[in-house]
Amino acid sequence: MSDYIRKAKFPAILLVLYVLVPLAHAAPGQDTKPNIVLVLMDNFGYGEIGVYGGGVLRGAATPNIDGIAAEGFQLTNYNVEAECTPSRAALMTGRYGIRTRQRPDGPPRGIWYGITQWEITLAEMLSDNGYATGIFGKWHLGDTDGRLPTEQGFDEWYGIKHSSDRAFWPDSYSFAPDSHPDAVFDYVMTGFRGQKPTEIAVYDRAKRTMIDREITDAAIDFIQRKSRENQPFFAYLPYTQTHEPVEAHPDYRGKTGNGSFADVLAQTDAYVGELLDTIDELGLKEDTIFIFTSDNGREGVPRSFGFTGPWRGSMFSPYEGSLRVPFLIRWPEKIPAGQVSNEVVHQIDLFPTLANIVGIDLPNDRIMDGADQSNFLMGKSEKSARESVIIYIGNELFGVKWRNWKMLIKEIDENSYAINRLAYPSFYNLLVDPKEEVPELNYLNDTWVDFPLYQVIEDHEASIAGDSGAPDP
Structure with missing residues (x-):
C-alpha cells in the first residue's frame, strides 16, 4: 500500500479505484495533471529581484525571474515561517510548523528536528497519484533513517541534508571533530527511493560555489527524462543560495562587478532561465506550473547583504522582512498573465491548492492549516481564501x-x-x-x-x- 494512502487512512474503495484507474499523461495543451516545478530560495529577501524593486537596484538584472511575473501571478503579501526548517515543514505538509512539532505527549519538538515519518509531504501526495518526484538541493527536514527525502515521497535526490553554514566547517582551523556526535561535516548526497543515499563529496567552501550549478543540471536532466517517459513530474529545487556563505560559481564570480551577492543574483537568474527554457523547449510550457519563492527573509546576521525591500527586519524576527518573500507562479492559459495582488496568502496554502488542481482529496486524519487558493490564482476570485496568518x-x-x-x-x-x-x-x-x-x-x-x-x-x-x-x- 502506498505511503499516502496508508498514512491518510483512505477507505478501501478509494484504494481499488487508485489501482484500477490508470494515470494518463495527455499531449501538451490537453487537460491533464500539470507538471510542477518549485524553486525555493534560501534566506532570500523580498526586495532582491526586479519585479519586487531589486534587480538592477541590487547590482544584477533578473529578467528571467521577472518574466515569470509577466506571464503569471505576483503576490506581494505571501507569508512564510521565520526560519528555514519550520518554513520547509510548512511548505511540504500544508500545516503550520508548530503543528508538525506537536507530540502526542509532552512539549513540542525543537524547531530544527524537521518532520516525522508520519507527516504526509507534498511529494508523497503527488507520488502516490502518478507523479515522478525529484528533489535537487537542500532538505533540512530530517537527517535520520526514515526521514530523508527519498523516504518521504521523493523518487530521487541530489543535494545536502542540512544547511550551508556547515560549508564553513571543513575550512575552519578551529573546527573540533570530537566536540559532539552531531557536529560533523555535511556531504553532497545522491539517492533513489528504496536505496541508501550515497555521500559524493564533502560540502566545503569550494563545493559550496558549485552546488547550485549541479542542482540545476540534475533537475534539468530529471525533467528531460520524465518528459521522454511521458510522466507528470514534480521537480523541487530548494537552492542553497543566498544562505551564507554567499559565493558565486567560478563562471559568475566577479561577473557583475558589484560584489558577491550581485554575482549570485545574476547566477540564480541565469539558472532559473535555463529551467524555463528547458520547459519551453520540451513543449511543456502550457502543462507546467512554475513557482519561484523563498523559505524566509534575508539572513539575520550583520555580515549578510540581503535586502527585504520596504519591510523591517530579517529572518528570526516577527516583522515583515522575515515573513514576506517573493512568490511568482506561471501556468499559461490557466493562471491569467500579469496579475499582481496584495491579498494574504501563506506557504501552507500550496499543499491544498496543488491537491485541488491535481484532483486529490486532502488527508482526513489530521488538521490541515492550508487554504485552497486555486480559484484566487486562476482569476476566478479577486479574494484570497484566507484573511489571517x-x-x-x-x-x-x-x-x-x-x-x-x-x-x-x-x-x-x-x-x-x-x-x-x-x-x-x-x-x-x-x-x-x-x-x-x-x-x-x-x-x-x-x-x-x-x-x-x-x-x-x-x-x-x-x-x-x-x-x-x-x-x-
Missing part, C-alpha cells in the same frame, strides 16, 4: 496578521534576539505603517480590530490544544 518564532507564539492589520504580543530585539514580552500588544496597520515603525498609529481610531485579531489567536490556540500530535520518529 499566525506568527511563530521557534515554539513561541508572537502574534497574528488579519487583513492589513498585525498584532504582536511579543517583539524581538533585532540586535540580541532577546524576546521582549509586551504588557500590551503592538498594533500595526501595514498599509499605513508598512515598516512597522509606529505601534498604535491610527489604532485608537480602530480599536475594533482587537476582536478579529484576538479571535484568530484564540481559534489557533484551541486547535493546537486539541491536536493529537505527530507521532515519532
Whole structure:
C-alpha cells in the first residue's frame, strides 16, 4: 500500500479505484495533471529581484525571474515561517510548523528536528497519484533513517541534508571533530527511493560555489527524462543560495562587478532561465506550473547583504522582512498573465491548492492549516481564501496578521534576539505603517480590530490544544 494512502487512512474503495484507474499523461495543451516545478530560495529577501524593486537596484538584472511575473501571478503579501526548517515543514505538509512539532505527549519538538515519518509531504501526495518526484538541493527536514527525502515521497535526490553554514566547517582551523556526535561535516548526497543515499563529496567552501550549478543540471536532466517517459513530474529545487556563505560559481564570480551577492543574483537568474527554457523547449510550457519563492527573509546576521525591500527586519524576527518573500507562479492559459495582488496568502496554502488542481482529496486524519487558493490564482476570485496568518518564532507564539492589520504580543530585539514580552500588544496597520515603525498609529481610531485579531489567536490556540500530535520518529 502506498505511503499516502496508508498514512491518510483512505477507505478501501478509494484504494481499488487508485489501482484500477490508470494515470494518463495527455499531449501538451490537453487537460491533464500539470507538471510542477518549485524553486525555493534560501534566506532570500523580498526586495532582491526586479519585479519586487531589486534587480538592477541590487547590482544584477533578473529578467528571467521577472518574466515569470509577466506571464503569471505576483503576490506581494505571501507569508512564510521565520526560519528555514519550520518554513520547509510548512511548505511540504500544508500545516503550520508548530503543528508538525506537536507530540502526542509532552512539549513540542525543537524547531530544527524537521518532520516525522508520519507527516504526509507534498511529494508523497503527488507520488502516490502518478507523479515522478525529484528533489535537487537542500532538505533540512530530517537527517535520520526514515526521514530523508527519498523516504518521504521523493523518487530521487541530489543535494545536502542540512544547511550551508556547515560549508564553513571543513575550512575552519578551529573546527573540533570530537566536540559532539552531531557536529560533523555535511556531504553532497545522491539517492533513489528504496536505496541508501550515497555521500559524493564533502560540502566545503569550494563545493559550496558549485552546488547550485549541479542542482540545476540534475533537475534539468530529471525533467528531460520524465518528459521522454511521458510522466507528470514534480521537480523541487530548494537552492542553497543566498544562505551564507554567499559565493558565486567560478563562471559568475566577479561577473557583475558589484560584489558577491550581485554575482549570485545574476547566477540564480541565469539558472532559473535555463529551467524555463528547458520547459519551453520540451513543449511543456502550457502543462507546467512554475513557482519561484523563498523559505524566509534575508539572513539575520550583520555580515549578510540581503535586502527585504520596504519591510523591517530579517529572518528570526516577527516583522515583515522575515515573513514576506517573493512568490511568482506561471501556468499559461490557466493562471491569467500579469496579475499582481496584495491579498494574504501563506506557504501552507500550496499543499491544498496543488491537491485541488491535481484532483486529490486532502488527508482526513489530521488538521490541515492550508487554504485552497486555486480559484484566487486562476482569476476566478479577486479574494484570497484566507484573511489571517499566525506568527511563530521557534515554539513561541508572537502574534497574528488579519487583513492589513498585525498584532504582536511579543517583539524581538533585532540586535540580541532577546524576546521582549509586551504588557500590551503592538498594533500595526501595514498599509499605513508598512515598516512597522509606529505601534498604535491610527489604532485608537480602530480599536475594533482587537476582536478579529484576538479571535484568530484564540481559534489557533484551541486547535493546537486539541491536536493529537505527530507521532515519532
